[in-house]
Amino acid sequence: QLQLQESGPGLVKPSETLSLTCTVSGGSISSSSYYWGWIRQPPGKGLEWIGSIYYSGSTYYNPSLKSRVTISVDTSKNQFSLKLSSVTAADTAVYYCARAIYSSGWYQTWGQGTLVTVSS
Amino acid sequence: QSVLTQPPSASGTPGQRVTISCSGSSSNIGSNYVYWYQQLPGTAPKLLIYRNNQRPSGVPDRFSGSKSGTSASLAISGLRSEDEADYYCAAWDDSLSAFYVFGTGTKVTVL
Numbered sequence: 001q002l003q004l005q006e007s008g009p010g011l012v013k014p015s016e017t018l019s020l021t022c023t024v025s026g027g028s029i030s031s032s033s034y035y036w037g038w039i040r041q042p043p044g045k046g047l048e049w050i051g052s053i054y055y056s057g058s059t060y061y062n063p064s065l066k067s068r069v070t071i072s073v074d075t076s077k078n079q080f081s082l083k084l085s086s087v088t089a090a091d092t093a094v095y096y097c098a099r100a101i102y103s104s105g106w107y108q109t110w111g112q113g114t115l116v117t118v119s120s
Numbered sequence: 121q122s123v124l125t126q127p128p129s130a131s132g133t134p135g136q137r138v139t140i141s142c143s144g145s146s147s148n149i150g151s152n153y154v155y156w157y158q159q160l161p162g163t164a165p166k167l168l169i170y171r172n173n174q175r176p177s178g179v180p181d182r183f184s185g186s187k188s189g190t191s192a193s194l195a196i197s198g199l200r201s202e203d204e205a206d207y208y209c210a211a212w213d214d215s216l217s218a219f220y221v222f223g224t225g226t227k228v229t230v231l
Contacts, residue, residue, distance in 0.1 A: 037220070039165075046225040047157075047165065047208055063217040096164055104212030104220070106155045106170040113164050 002027040004097050004111035012091075012118050018084040022097030022111060029078045030055040035100045036080045037107060038071060040093040048093075052103060053080055060103055087118045123148060124209055124223035131229040132199045140226045142192045142209030148221060152212040154192040156185055157222075159206040168207070169194065196228070204230045 008020035022036065029036060037052035051061040053071045061069050065084070073080040084091060094115050098107040125143045132138040142154065156169035167176055169185035172192065182203075184195045192211075196203055209223035 039222075046206075047159075047210075047222040049210075049220040049222060052220070060219060061217075062219050066217070100220075101170075104152060104218075106153075106167055106210075107157075107165070108167050108170075108176065110164040110166075 002099065002109050004099065004109060006095060006097050006111045006114040008114065008116070010115060010117060012087055012116060013120050014088055014118055015086055018082070018087050018091060018116055018118070020082045020095055020097075020114065020116070022080050022082075024078045024080075024099075029073065029080065030075050033102060035060075035103045035105070036073065037098050037100050038082045039096045039098060039107070040091075041096070041113075042090070042093040045093075050082065050084075050095075052100060054103070058103075089118050092116065092118045123213065123221050124211065126207075126209060126223040126226045128224070129227045129229065131231055132196075133231045134199055134201065136199045137195060137197045138199055138203075138228060139196075140194045140207055140209075140228070142194070142223050144190050144192070144211060146190055147215040148190075148211040148213040149187065149192055150190040151214055154185065154187050155210045156183075156194045157208045157210065159208065161205070165208065199230055201230050204228060 003025045035052040038050040068085045070083040094113040096113045098110040153171045157165040158168045159165040172187040173185045
């Protein structure tokens with residue numbers, strides 16, 4: 001059974017870089033046709049798609065975040081990662097990693113989410 | 121900011137039918153599949169509908185999706201207390217920068 005688990009610091013200072021890793025278990029991150037994505041949800045607000053990556057390294061990013069986001073994959077560790085630079089309080093959110101069918105498909109498997117707070 | 125617009129809230133009594141709309145444009149709903157997610161309080165979203173009207177295994181047939189032009193709808197028939205949750209539509213957007221977009225979300229309350 002496929003499982004995803006987010007990990008990383010729960011507190012990040014303003015202007016610094018937020019870094020999270022998603023560890024995939026119960027399946028290979030190198031499986032064809034699947035994209036691995038990051039989605040966030042500020043407290044009390046809706047879902048926002050951040051971006052996604054294929055095991056080959058091909059990426060898609062939300063245009064509104066593209067200048068600050070980098071998503072990478074490490075197939076040897078069955079992990080993919082998110083880096084968001086120059087964070088502000090507006091980046092405080094629960095961050096989810098998830099697996100999608102194709103780049104434009106549906107997210108069927110989600111991690112439990114991890115809260116990242118941006119504060120000094 | 122989302123390009124898929126949903127009503128902020130919807131409600132009904134147990135057993136009633138509730139419908140949630142999702143309005144988009146030609147670059148997203150108009151040319152791509154629509155997906156629906158259910159988010160119970162304090163939990164990760166769960167896929168409810170894929171490819172406009174398909175239900176994953178385990179999703180009750182009380183949930184149904186439809187799409188017409190640049191709009192889509194999710195219907196919940198035989199409303200139950202456990203259906204009280206936030207619901208989000210989503211779609212791929214083929215504009216200049218291709219990206220995935222979620223709707224603004226609808227809170228369903230069972231009265």
